[in-house]
Amino acid sequence: MYEILRKESLNDWVTRMEIAAPLVARKALAGQFVILRADECGERIPLTIAGCDAETGGVEIIFQVVGGATMALNEKKVGERLADFAGPLGNPTEVEGLKKVAVVGGGVGCAIALPVARRLHALGCSVTSIVGFRTRALVILEEEFRSVSDRLYLTSDDGSYGERGNVCAPLTRLLEGGERFDEVITIGPLVMMKFVAQATKPYAVKTVASMNPLMIDGTGMCGCCRLTVGGEMKFACVDGPDFDAHLVDFDEAILRSKAYAPFESEARERHCNLYKGVR
Amino acid sequence: MMANMQAQKHPMPVQPPSVRRNNFSEVALGYDAETAVSEAQRCLHCKNRPCVDGCPVGIDIPAFLADLAEGKFEEAYRVIAKSSSLPAVCGRVCPQERQCEKFCTRGKKGEPVAIGRLERFAADRHMEQGGEEPPPPERNGHRVAVVGSGPAGLACAGDLAKAGYDVTVFEALHLAGGVLVYGIPEFRLPKEIVRRETEGLKRLGVTFATDAVIGRALTVEELLRDGFEAVFLGTGAGLPRFMGIKGENANGVLSANEYLTRTNLMKAYETDSETPVWRAKRVAVVGGGNVAMDAARCALRLGAEHVYIVYRRGREELPARKEEVEHAEEEGVEFKFLANPVEILTKDGCVAGLKCTEMELGEPDASGRRSPREKPNSGFELAAECVIMALGTSPNPLIERTTAGLAVSPRGQIVADERGRTSMKGVYAGGDAVTGSATVILAMGAGKTAAKAIDEDLRGKDR
Numbered sequence: 001m002y003e004i005l006r007k008e009s010l011n012d013w014v015t016r017m018e019i020a021a022p023l024v025a026r027k028a029l030a031g032q033f034v035i036l037r038a039d040e041c042g043e044r045i046p047l048t049i050a051g052c053d054a055e056t057g058g059v060e061i062i063f064q065v066v067g068g069a070t071m072a073l074n075e076k077k078v079g080e081r082l083a084d085f086a087g088p089l090g091n092p093t094e095v096e097g098l099k100k101v102a103v104v105g106g107g108v109g110c111a112i113a114l115p116v117a118r119r120l121h122a123l124g125c126s127v128t129s130i131v132g133f134r135t136r137a138l139v140i141l142e143e144e145f146r147s148v149s150d151r152l153y154l155t156s157d158d159g160s161y162g163e164r165g166n167v168c169a170p171l172t173r174l175l176e177g178g179e180r181f182d183e184v185i186t187i188g189p190l191v192m193m194k195f196v197a198q199a200t201k202p203y204a205v206k207t208v209a210s211m212n213p214l215m216i217d218g219t220g221m222c223g224c225c226r227l228t229v230g231g232e233m234k235f236a237c238v239d240g241p242d243f244d245a246h247l248v249d250f251d252e253a254i255l256r257s258k259a260y261a262p263f264e265s266e267a268r269e270r271h272c273n274l275y276k277g278v279r
Numbered sequence: 280m281m282a283n284m285q286a287q288k289h290p291m292p293v294q295p296p297s298v299r300r301n302n303f304s305e306v307a308l309g310y311d312a313e314t315a316v317s318e319a320q321r322c323l324h325c326k327n328r329p330c331v332d333g334c335p336v337g338i339d340i341p342a343f344l345a346d347l348a349e350g351k352f353e354e355a356y357r358v359i360a361k362s363s364s365l366p367a368v369c370g371r372v373c374p375q376e377r378q379c380e381k382f383c384t385r386g387k388k389g390e391p392v393a394i395g396r397l398e399r400f401a402a403d404r405h406m407e408q409g410g411e412e413p414p415p416p417e418r419n420g421h422r423v424a425v426v427g428s429g430p431a432g433l434a435c436a437g438d439l440a441k442a443g444y445d446v447t448v449f450e451a452l453h454l455a456g457g458v459l460v461y462g463i464p465e466f467r468l469p470k471e472i473v474r475r476e477t478e479g480l481k482r483l484g485v486t487f488a489t490d491a492v493i494g495r496a497l498t499v500e501e502l503l504r505d506g507f508e509a510v511f512l513g514t515g516a517g518l519p520r521f522m523g524i525k526g527e528n529a530n531g532v533l534s535a536n537e538y539l540t541r542t543n544l545m546k547a548y549e550t551d552s553e554t555p556v557w558r559a560k561r562v563a564v565v566g567g568g569n570v571a572m573d574a575a576r577c578a579l580r581l582g583a584e585h586v587y588i589v590y591r592r593g594r595e596e597l598p599a600r601k602e603e604v605e606h607a608e609e610e611g612v613e614f615k616f617l618a619n620p621v622e623i624l625t626k627d628g629c630v631a632g633l634k635c636t637e638m639e640l641g642e643p644d645a646s647g648r649r650s651p652r653e654k655p656n657s658g659f660e661l662a663a664e665c666v667i668m669a670l671g672t673s674p675n676p677l678i679e680r681t682t683a684g685l686a687v688s689p690r691g692q693i694v695a696d697e698r699g700r701t702s703m704k705g706v707y708a709g710g711d712a713v714t715g716s717a718t719v720i721l722a723m724g725a726g727k728t729a730a731k732a733i734d735e736d737l738r739g740k741d742r
Contacts, residue, residue, distance in 0.1 A: 023496045037453060043545070043553040044453075068553050084453040086490035216540050216554075219451045219492055220675045221461075223519035223534035233528070235518060238676055252528055255628040259530040263555030 002036075002082040005058050010140040014064050014108055015074055016050065022057030024049070024087045030115040031093030031210060031242055034059065035218040037084040038076060043069035046215050048112040048187075048241075049088060059085070062111030062140075089218045090241045093185065093210070095119055100126040102174070102181045103149075104167050104196050106188025107133060112210060113187040114141055114148070121148040128181070129153070130170050132192070136161035167192060168199045175203045183208060186245060190257060194250035201246055209245035211236045213256060227253050283320035286389030291396055296609040300579045303465045303548055306606055307371070307396075312352070315400040319347035321385060321392045329382035330394060335724040338362040340379055340394055347397055356405040359398060364437040365430060365723060367406060367472045368459060370399025372569075373720045374600045406475055415484055419443035421737050424507040426493045426678070429457020430719045431513030431710030433480065434726030435733075440483040442734050447507070448480075449491040454544065457515055459719070461544040462536070464573050466580070467603070470543075494677040499685070499706060508740070509705050509733045512693060513726055516711040517675030521668055522565070526623030531630030533557060535566070535574045535669035542577045559665035561585045563633045565620055566669030567592065568716075572603040574667045575612045586612050587661060591619040591638050591651045615661065617651065623666055633661045671716040678712075690715075699729030700736075707733055 006018035024034060033048045051060035065074050076082065093116050101120050105113030110131050121127050129149040133139045134157045146152050153170040154162030163170060171184070186196040187210040200207045213236050215225035220238040227234055230247035234240065292308040293299070299306050310318065322344040330340045339358050346355035359366045375381075375395035383391030421444050425432045428450040436446045454460050456473040477487065493499065493514075502510050519534030521527050538557065541547045547556035562578040564571050567590035578586045588607070590597065593616050597604055608614070617638040624632040637657035640649040674691035686694040686702035692713055699707040709725025711717055 023491065027496055041546070041549075041551050041553065072553070084490050086451060086453070086492055086496075088495055089492060216537060216545070217452060217461075220518050220677055221515075222537040222540050223521070224537045226521075226528060228528060233521060233523075238518070255530060256528065260555045260557075263558065 029092035032088035034087030109188030132167035197245035367402035427513040431726035438730035516672035571669035698732035
């Protein structure tokens with residue numbers, strides 16, 4: 001089980017893999033995630049599903065190498081197997097009745113935004129995609145977005161590709177110009193989603209953020225993924241991962257996302273040392 | 280034979296507190312054969328057998344003690360195995376002082392017979408000596424799905440497999456055992472024992488499907504449609520409870536489930552584990568149950584210098600197993616009784632301490648424990664860099680939300696009758712998913728009861 005069927009680099013830091021997981025592929029919808037472990041003693045990593053094929057049983061994941069666990073995952077080759085791959089977890093993104101949507105993705109979050117845009121497009125919804133990256137070398141999935149969007153806006157922080165600046169600029173321009181979206185769906189770094197929520201608030205357009213907090217079991221047991229939404233405690237794994245972006249306490253979520261940073265760097269250090277020995 | 284009239288139990292050999300607080304190896308080392316025989320000889324074999332009534336699964340305690348007293352260890356094991364699916368587990372984690380041993384006649388003058396320790400001895404001995412396994416049962420061709428591989432699920436699966444059913448156990452995590460592997464620490468229940476118990480079930484023909492999230496990958500309805508004639512839901516307790524006080528989402532506030540899962544399931548204490556765990560000099564654990572004791576003792580082993588148990592009632596009211604409280608105390612856990620947290624103090628988004636009020640005890644409440652109330656104008660601060668909430672859980676909504684027609688209580692627990700039957704035909708439930716947080720043995724009992732009901736109902740169908 002869980003054989004790696006395909007693997008490709010989207011850029012120097014981001015990898016796309018297709019994993020054989022028929023049980024997940026049969027049910028997965030845009031917005032849901034999996035929890036995987038690369039190896040027997042590996043960490044449980046939650047990753048949003050980037051795409052799936054119920055017929056072949058393949059599930060696509062896109063990840064950025066950020067720590068020991070994703071490093072170990074990235075070491076795996078086509079034909080090798082992952083230790084575990086459980087899902088689909090979380091609630092699918094709600095797409096019912098939507099006619100005109102702006103999908104706003106940032107960085108590796110675009111990998112998660114793409115299946116949402118794809119699903120909306122397939123349902124006949126008008127899709128405006130706004131995707132942002134730090135710099136040209138980090139741009140991923142441009143063609144894929146173009147093929148499922150009625151309009152595509154691409155930004156880079158340093159202006160090396162597309163429009164200079166962040167995703168809020170084209171979004172605000174559209175809203176100011178009188179565009180009426182049924183919904184804005186935003187997926188990306190917490191800071192970006194916070195600013196997207198701020199940008200849409202004055203226009204009273206419903207805005208949904210896909211949250212990806214730390215979690216362990218992903219089934220409503222550990223409480224690690226809790227966040228505050230509209231003053232209430234919510235668990236991303238069973239109540240989300242999508243929430244009303246105007247109600248999410250992003251500052252708290254940003255703090256919580258760094259909770260294990262001091263302990264993780266230890267683990268990463270250990271991992272690198274492990275590989276040093278091998279090489 | 281004359282009973283051994285020694286008034287006290289034979290003491291359990293343990294790792295010394297100063298040593299064990301620095302390792303995750305098992306604390307209680309177990310009786311040797313000689314001690315076990317001598318302890319078993321303390322049983323008076325009284326006519327009314329009150330101990331058996333105190334056992335949630337009705338083990339024939341005097342019978343297995345008689346075998347032990349004569350050195351017939353494998354026979355003793357077989358007596359236990361008739362009623363218990365997980366003897367090596369229950370011998371270690373049952374609250375015997377509130378069950379079998381509470382009613383032991385020897386307890387009226389002196390200490391009761393150490394039934395739990397002897398159960399453990401018989402089970403361990405059987406595992407070590409590799410006692411003869413009964414031949415795999417003849418299959419009856421009926422398929423049953425068990426959802427969750429904790430004590431309820433394992434017990435249900437075991438009894439059904441023994442009766443010839445083709446059982447598949449679905450587990451959402453990567454390892455079978457439920458709370459026995461993610462919750463109860465290695466030093467109290469070695470994972471090797473859980474592994475051997477699940478291996479035993481595999482030999483009986485039980486199939487384990489890990490990484491299988493029922494309610495998501497497959498629904499209960501799909502299981503029934505796919506040819507499972509009955510489904511047992513042993514999904515366990517659910518979402519961790521928090522207090523709803525200020526500062527609770529600060530970094531360094533964890534549910535006991537999270538802390539224990541990182542430590543036990545993910546083995547964060549081992550150097551080759553990739554999973555990080557919170558390490559702090561001062562750790563405050565809020566709650567007084569076994570889970571609180573487990574979290575506190577893990578914190579010591581992960582290097583904390585001060586570990587506090589903050590509990591709103593008094594020592595007498597602690598719901599934890601007596602032995603766990605004693606072990607925690609010996610290891611250096613500091614108890615703050617009659618104290619209730621009202622705020623988590625933070626600094627730069629991280630925990631800096633716990634603000635508490637003092638409590639006093641009033642009249643007994645519905646659970647029979649004296650209910651605490653705030654002492655006016657009292658309060659103190661406890662410096663800590665980590666706060667662990669061990670306050671129990673509220674039901675997991677996953678199955679309920681994806682199973683139309685499954686009745687749940689207003690609090691969200693699955694409704695099941697005393698035989699484990701739910702509102703849906705062919706669907707049974709038991710354990711914490713039905714009762715809320717309880718014990719391993721009660722969950723196991725519920726699993727066994729449901730197995731019996733499933734067997735009867737499916738046999739009825741044959742006729």
